[in-house]
Amino acid sequence: xxxxxxxxxxxxxxxxxxxxxxxxxxxxxxxxxxxxxxxxxxxxxxxxxxxxxxxxxxxxxxxxxxxxxxxxxxxxxxxxxxxxxxxxxxxxxxxxxxxxxxxxxxxxxxxxxxxxxxxxxxxxxxxxxxxxxxxxxxxxxxxxxxxxxxxxxxxxxxxxxxxxxxxxxxxxxxxxxxxxxxxxxxxxxxxxxxxxxxxxxxxxxxxxxxxxxxxxxxxxxxxxxxxxxxxxxxxxxxxxxxxxxxxxxxxxxxxxxxxxxxxxxxxxxxxxxxxxxxxxxxxxxxxxxxxxxxxxxxxxxxxxxxxxxxxxxxxxxxxxxxxxxxxxxxxxxxxxxxxxxxxxxxxxxxxxxxxxxxxxxxxxxxxxxxxxxxxxxxxxxxxxxxxxxxxxxxxxxxxxxxxxxxxxxxxxxxxxxxxxxxxxxxxxxxxxxxxxxxxxxxxxxxxxxxxxxxxxxxxxxxxxxxxxxxx
Amino acid sequence: xxxxxxxxxxxxxxxxxxxxxxxxxxxxxxxxxxxxxxxxxxxxxxxxxxxxxxxxxxxxxxxxxxxxxxxxxxxxxxxxxxxxxxxxxxxxxxxxxxxxxxxxxxxxxxxxxxxxxxxxxxxxxxxxxxxxxxxxxxxxxxxx
Numbered sequence: 001x002x003x004x005x006x007x008x009x010x011x012x013x014x015x016x017x018x019x020x021x022x023x024x025x026x027x028x029x030x031x032x033x034x035x036x037x038x039x040x041x042x043x044x045x046x047x048x049x050x051x052x053x054x055x056x057x058x059x060x061x062x063x064x065x066x067x068x069x070x071x072x073x074x075x076x077x078x079x080x081x082x083x084x085x086x087x088x089x090x091x092x093x094x095x096x097x098x099x100x101x102x103x104x105x106x107x108x109x110x111x112x113x114x115x116x117x118x119x120x121x122x123x124x125x126x127x128x129x130x131x132x133x134x135x136x137x138x139x140x141x142x143x144x145x146x147x148x149x150x151x152x153x154x155x156x157x158x159x160x161x162x163x164x165x166x167x168x169x170x171x172x173x174x175x176x177x178x179x180x181x182x183x184x185x186x187x188x189x190x191x192x193x194x195x196x197x198x199x200x201x202x203x204x205x206x207x208x209x210x211x212x213x214x215x216x217x218x219x220x221x222x223x224x225x226x227x228x229x230x231x232x233x234x235x236x237x238x239x240x241x242x243x244x245x246x247x248x249x250x251x252x253x254x255x256x257x258x259x260x261x262x263x264x265x266x267x268x269x270x271x272x273x274x275x276x277x278x279x280x281x282x283x284x285x286x287x288x289x290x291x292x293x294x295x296x297x298x299x300x301x302x303x304x305x306x307x308x309x310x311x312x313x314x315x316x317x318x319x320x321x322x323x324x325x326x327x328x329x330x331x332x333x334x335x336x337x338x339x340x341x342x343x344x345x346x347x348x349x350x351x352x353x354x355x356x357x358x359x360x361x362x363x364x365x366x367x368x369x370x371x372x373x374x375x376x377x378x379x380x381x382x383x384x385x386x387x388x389x390x391x392x393x394x395x396x397x398x399x400x401x402x403x404x405x406x407x408x409x410x411x412x413x414x415x416x417x418x419x420x421x422x423x424x425x426x427x428x429x430x431x432x433x434x435x436x437x438x439x440x441x442x443x444x445x446x447x448x449x450x451x452x453x454x455x456x457x458x459x460x461x462x463x464x465x466x467x468x469x470x471x
Numbered sequence: 472x473x474x475x476x477x478x479x480x481x482x483x484x485x486x487x488x489x490x491x492x493x494x495x496x497x498x499x500x501x502x503x504x505x506x507x508x509x510x511x512x513x514x515x516x517x518x519x520x521x522x523x524x525x526x527x528x529x530x531x532x533x534x535x536x537x538x539x540x541x542x543x544x545x546x547x548x549x550x551x552x553x554x555x556x557x558x559x560x561x562x563x564x565x566x567x568x569x570x571x572x573x574x575x576x577x578x579x580x581x582x583x584x585x586x587x588x589x590x591x592x593x594x595x596x597x598x599x600x601x602x603x604x605x606x607x608x609x610x611x612x613x614x615x
Binding site: 082094097098105108112115116118119125128129132133136141144145147148152153154155156157211214220221222252257333334360361364365366380382409410413415439440441442 | 475542569
């Protein structure tokens, strides 16, 4: 009974939250999965801290999610405009093989995921030392669940990390009455599958079916993607939620339907509830929304307010958690400005970054190709506002991450090698989306009446401000 | 140039995807062959702690001592990761009990050693005696 209610809570709350996004089909379905699991987990944390670990609290929480979600689904008007209405039938010139290749790659990825899970059932080091450890504390601790945040546990457990993944896994442990390693593996696989589906669907919605298949294939064939998913860490869930935020931002920028920014803000806030980096990414996306000239300043400010409104509920939870439960981070223990001003430290980091670009084991040739595209094609292609907004956010996030690397107290190279691939996989699906948005020709019908791209496509500008913004 | 033709992009992605999938195939078929999956699988770390978990209280704080140093402060890494790995795997297996590194004042104290022959010396160093051994003396409960 409780498992059925929990499944209904995930499905209905996800359907309700995704109904605010002006998208359909696989795009909406993938959003519903991400939003559903995110709401279910965030709701668990709220209920746990506010009312305790009694099973009846979880039941009441799930019942409330079902009721509220059903009310929203019933209340939402049918037939609202879809941002992807302009996407037509596949072009006759579009090759069909990418779709078949995606299907084959998905089957292979599933097999590799299962193989890796059998080989390493508890996941990667961070999975059992942080994420599944926290889930066990929450699931086993009962009324004493706050032991999960004891300052006496070594800092390696990162008690300051937010709880989206452990919250979902802990509830699944309790529902299954088992701590089988297949439980966190299932949660992890759901996020990975949603990331692939969302990337393919978003690229399809924005640039057509051929590009959707290519984007999905690119992600599935990135060597470290399946491994990180099977490692049961929070990086792939964070990647999926950041991708959702970026995809909805692109929809808003290109279609002019700023309502999508509510969903973008919500997705970004769930990313912030997944990992500390998520808060940084949220801030970077917000900054890029304001700084990138995709509309007149007034509209951009309005868009930013919508983004913030969507982020507000979960961001409030993140803020409360950071202020009241877990306010210490080992990354900033003993941080000093002298590290940032240390040229040798920056040189060491730069050399490590350059080596990582050609790190074949995890990335094949994908990072090299991405940099080649940016270096060779970026200056020659038209400035597409959505690609610029996402690209600016990702570049800003990467730049600030480098500052964190220099600031943090651990030996620089050791810490870099231990974490950089996970940071990159968090950003990678969104980078692939931005790359497709940059490379693929943009249909005039897909552009927003208020966007600079629309003005370009129409050969005129709606306002001098917009025209100036697009230069 | 208004964009890259889909067919051109498809050819590039095909090449990159083939390289990426070949790398994954090498890892799973050559480097760590899938057909040796079951016979070469490492035991789960928590199997080491199954018996001691049953002997410990269900919750609370327990002192933790070892023959290997544990990296306990941000920025200060011990020369190898054995001690830290031992602590983390024990904490993972024994949650929600909180293991407190270096604390010898609780009753009991958990000893978790790399070399069983060092167990008695570890206990003596903290003024404790070995009450019960598990896993061939690699894990033990100590008391005053």
